[in-house]
Each structure stands twice: as structure tokens, then as C-alpha cells.
Amino acid sequence: MCVAQVMPSPVLLWLRQDLRLRDQPALIAAAEQGPVIPVYVLDDETPGEWRMGGAQRWWLHGSLSRLSEALEARGSRLILRRGPAVSVLQNLLAETGASRVHAIRHYEPWWRDAEAKLGEALCLHEGNHLRRPDSVTTGCGGAYRVFSAFWRALEQSLPPAGPLPMPATIASPDAWPVSDTLEDWALLPHAPDWATGFDWQAGEDAADIAARAFTDKVSQYENARNLPAEQGTSRLSPHLHFGEISPATLWHMIGPAPEALKFHKELAWRDFTSGLVAAMPDYAERAGRPAMDTLPWRTGASAQADLRAWQRGMTGYPIVDAGMRQLWTTGWMHNRVRMLTASFLVKHLLIDWREGERWFWDTLVDADYGNNAVNWQWVAGTGIDANMFSRIMAPLSQSEKFDADDYIRRWVPELAGIADPAIHDPDAHGVRPSAYPAKIIGHREARERALAANRRR
Numbered sequence: 316m317c318v319a320q321v322m323p324s325p326v327l328l329w330l331r332q333d334l335r336l337r338d339q340p341a342l343i344a345a346a347e348q349g350p351v352i353p354v355y356v357l358d359d360e361t362p363g364e365w366r367m368g369g370a371q372r373w374w375l376h377g378s379l380s381r382l383s384e385a386l387e388a389r390g391s392r393l394i395l396r397r398g399p400a401v402s403v404l405q406n407l408l409a410e411t412g413a414s415r416v417h418a419i420r421h422y423e424p425w426w427r428d429a430e431a432k433l434g435e436a437l438c439l440h441e442g443n444h445l446r447r448p449d450s451v452t453t454g455c456g457g458a459y460r461v462f463s464a465f466w467r468a469l470e471q472s473l474p475p476a477g478p479l480p481m482p483a484t485i486a487s488p489d490a491w492p493v494s495d496t497l498e499d500w501a502l503l504p505h506a507p508d509w510a511t512g513f514d515w516q517a518g519e520d521a522a523d524i525a526a527r528a529f530t531d532k533v534s535q536y537e538n539a540r541n542l543p544a545e546q547g548t549s550r551l552s553p554h555l556h557f558g559e560i561s562p563a564t565l566w567h568m569i570g571p572a573p574e575a576l577k578f579h580k581e582l583a584w585r586d587f588t589s590g591l592v593a594a595m596p597d598y599a600e601r602a603g604r605p606a607m608d609t610l611p612w613r614t615g616a617s618a619q620a621d622l623r624a625w626q627r628g629m630t631g632y633p634i635v636d637a638g639m640r641q642l643w644t645t646g647w648m649h650n651r652v653r654m655l656t657a658s659f660l661v662k663h664l665l666i667d668w669r670e671g672e673r674w675f676w677d678t679l680v681d682a683d684y685g686n687n688a689v690n691w692q693w694v695a696g697t698g699i700d701a702n703m704f705s706r707i708m709a710p711l712s713q714s715e716k717f718d719a720d721d722y723i724r725r726w727v728p729e730l731a732g733i734a735d736p737a738i739h740d741p742d743a744h745g746v747r748p749s750a751y752p753a754k755i756i757g758h759r760e761a762r763e764r765a766l767a768a769n770r771r772r
């Protein structure tokens with residue numbers, strides 16, 4: 316089905332969350348078949364409710380600009396089109412006389428549907444995971460429910476194959492189809508520009524620089540990754556989400572040293588979540604354990620007010636507020652704090668995890684269908700894994716345990732003058748400044764309310 320044509324008619328390279336030229340198997344395969352027409356389709360219809368959020372769109376603008384420059388440096392171009400991807404691609408095939416479409420396989424349910432609709436015209440390649448995630452299955456052929464078992468199975472086929480080189484030139488078609496301009500898409504915010512604090516460089520070269528810088532830190536990763544005040548993690552998640560660096564490239568850059576094991580496992584989490592949503596496409600919308608969908612979540616005006624306080628970082632819990640403000644200001648939040656803020660919304664405020672998932676979807680530059688859904692369900696205790704709703708994180712003691720004082724000072728300036736340990740719980744130490752809100756609910760009261768709600772299911 317994917318064999319070369321005798322006549323070198325052009326082929327389409329359909330780019331989505333694989334915005335790179337290195338280790339890009341769809342590009343290599345396309346280039347072997349004829350002149351290549353690289354295409355990005357801005358499709359706000361096919362994903363339905365899961366159209367890209369605001370922070371992702373901000374990233375996309377930078378990533379497409381860099382990709383377009385890189386293609387032009389190799390004598391090629393990036394064609395931009397807007398609309399439902401399947402019909403846009405079918406029209407482009409007819410318009411350009413292209414023989415087929417090459418693309419890297421994706422696991423979001425709407426992309427899988429689109430891939431199926433394109434049928435034989437589409438030639439899919441692997442490349443965004445360490446191994447094809449839906450091929451890592453239990454003895455019965457099902458998806459693994461817990462990461463540890465998934466990892467044991469995946470480990471057998473590691474390391475991944477070495478990355479493919481970037482082509483020096485890419486043959487162009489005789490005539491280029493017309494393209495939208497990136498500016499027409501208005502991906503960047505204006506009036507207000509809420510992205511002034513987004514201190515990121517998008518694109519493949521920036522991903523490469525960030526990954527190389529991280530190689531020096533890998534040996535400290537296992538401990539440093541839990542400390543929000545430190546830059547102990549790679550911050551590669553948006554680059555990985557948009558496919559600006561492939562996991563195989565990153566794996567080989569990091570190397571096989573035993574101290575890299577923890578990082579390799581985190582990379583494997585991406586594969587795990589993609590495998591899960593491939594098996595359970597509505598995992599972002601329905602509890603993995605259906606009984607959890609009968610939990611009496613709070614609704615109505617007071618729940619809405621609490622949701623807004625959480626979104627704005629005004630809950631009176633310094634670590635939670637610091638995380639939510641970091642998210643709003645930079646489009647990213649430290650993993651440990653993602654867990655705490657998510658747990659706080661679901662257990663302390665008893666608000667449906669899907670509200671938080673949606674907020675993250677709109678505000679994270681790395682918002683990813685599988686990673687977001689699986690992590691939210693894990694924290695909420697609604698997922699198919701063994702984590703229970705009744706396991707309730709204590710944000711104040713976690714804040715102290717993970718030395719979050721400087722992190723709080725940075726993101727909650729009202730508390731900057733408070734010393735450690737009072738900064739973790741200014742109310743309890745009687746030092747809460749009047750500009751900072753009182754706790755939205757006490758920890759014990761919240762815990763009892765959550766456990767009672769869980770018993771009422």
C-alpha cells in the first residue's frame with residue numbers, strides 16, 4: 316500500500332503534533348516517493364470540544380513559524396490550510412495531483428477517526444512514542460491499567476531505534492498550492508494579551524537546546540523533580556506534545572546510564588497514556604470506574620465561586636495558589652503542584668475533575684489529551700488504576716515537605732515577606748496579610764466532606 320510510484324507525483328506530508336524535521340519518519344518516507352508538500356491543517360471542527368485551547372494556540376504559532384523557516388531553508392514550504400482535516404486533505408490531493416498522504420500516527424480519538432476516513436490514501440508511520448503504545452498490551456491483548464505493569468512490558472523493547480537524520484534538501488512540486496498566512500489564524504492573544512509571561516521558545520531548535528541543557532541535570536532528576544522551587548525537571552513537555560523533539564531522540568541524547576532510569580520512566584508515561592486513550596477513547600469525559608460518576612459533586616453558585624477562586628489562585632492555600640498563578644502566568648505548572656492543585660479541586664472543593672481538566676486544557680501549553688485525562692483521573696481516584704478517591708493529599712504538609720517556600724514567594728507576592736515555615740500556612744501562624752484570602756475551607760472539614768460524599772455514591 317505504501318510502495319513508491321513510478322511517476323514522481325507529489326505526496327502530502329500531514330503534520331500535526333510532530334512539528335519537526337529530525338527523526339521524522341513520515342517526511343523521510345514521503346521524500347522517497349516524490350516531491351513533498353508539507354501541510355498543517357488548523358482543524359477546530361474535528362476535535363469538537365477538544366479543539367486546541369488558548370495556551371496551545373500560542374505555542375502553535377511559534378512552532379509553525381519555526382517549522383516554516385526550517386522548511387524554507389531546505390528549499391521547501393509549509394502550506395497552511397484551515398477546516399476539517401479530512402476534507403481539506405482530500406481537496407488538496409485532488410488539487411495537487413498528489414498520490415498519497417504521509418503522516419505520523421496519533422492517538423487522540425478524533426485523529427484516529429480522521430485517519431480511518433482517509434483510508435488507503437493515508438500512509439501512517441510511528442515516531443511520536445518509544446514504541447507503538449497500543450502494541451504494549453497484556454497477555455489478553457488489552458491495555459495495561461497501571462503504569463508499573465506497562466513499564467515492565469515496554470522495557471523489553473527498549474531502547475528505541477536511533478533517530479533518523481534530517482534531510483538536507485526536500486524536493487518541491489512543480490507548483491505550490493496556495494496557503495493561508497499564519498497571521499490570518501490569529502493564534503496569539505490580544506486585548507488582553509494574557510501571554511506576556513510565557514517565557515518559552517517554541518520550535519525544534521529550541522527543543523534541542525532545552526534537551527541538551529537537561530542532559531547535565533539528569534543525574535539529579537530523581538530527587539530534584541519533586542521540588543517546585545528548583546528547575547529540576549526538563550520542561551520539555553510542550554516540545555514533546557507538539558512533537559518538536561521525538562522521544563527516541565531524547566532517549567538517545569540522555570543515554571542509558573542507570574541514573575537516567577527515572578527520567579526514562581517519565582517519558583514512558585506518555586506512551587502509557589496514549590495506549591490508554593487508544594483503548595478507552597472517552598477517558599477524558601467518563602470516569603474509568605463508572606461507579607465514580609455517581610459521586611455527588613458540588614454544583615451551583617457556591618461551587619462556581621470556589622472554582623473561580625481555584626482558577627485565579629485565591630484559595631488561601633499558598634501552594635495551591637502559587638501553582639494556579641504559575642499556570643496562568645506561564646502556561647505551565649510543576650508536576651508535584653499539578654497533583655496538589657488537582658487534588659485540591661476534586662477533594663477539598665468537591666468539584667468534578669472534568670472542570671479542572673478543562674481549565675488545564677485551556678491554560679497549559681503542553682495540554683495533551685491522554686496525559687491530561689489520565690493524570691486527572693489518577694489524582695481524582697476515578698480512573699481504572701488502583702488509586703482511590705479516599706486518598707486525600709494534605710497540601711499544607713506537602714508544601715513544607717517539598718520546600719515550596721521560595722516557589723510560594725515567587726508566585727504569591729503577598730506572602731513574600733513571610734518566613735519558612737509560616738509561609739506554608741500563614742493562617743495557622745497568625746501572619747496572614749489582609750491582602751491574601753483566608754482559607755476557602757479548612758483541611759479537616761474538607762476531608763470529612765469528601766469522604767462523606769464518597770460514602771453517598
Ligand SMILES: Cc1cc2nc3c(=O)[nH]c(=O)nc-3n(C[C@H](O)[C@H](O)[C@H](O)COP(=O)(O)OP(=O)(O)OC[C@H]3O[C@@H](n4cnc5c(N)ncnc54)[C@H](O)[C@@H]3O)c2cc1C
Pocket residue numbers: 540548549550551552553555556581582583584585588648649650651653654657675679681682683684686687688690691694
Ligand atoms: C492533573 C495533571 C494534569 C497533567 N496534564 C498534562 C498535560 O496535559 N500534558 C502533559 O504533557 N503532561 C501533563 N501532566 C503530567 C506532568 O505534570 C507533565 O508532563 C510535567 O510536569 C511536564 O514537565 P517536564 O517536561 O519538566 O517533565 P519531566 O519531569 O522533565 O518529564 C519528561 C517528560 O515526561 C512526560 N511526563 C512526565 N510526567 C508525566 C506524567 N505524569 N504523565 C504523562 N507524561 C509525563 C512529559 O512528556 C514530560 O515532558 C499532568 C499531570 C497532572 C498531575
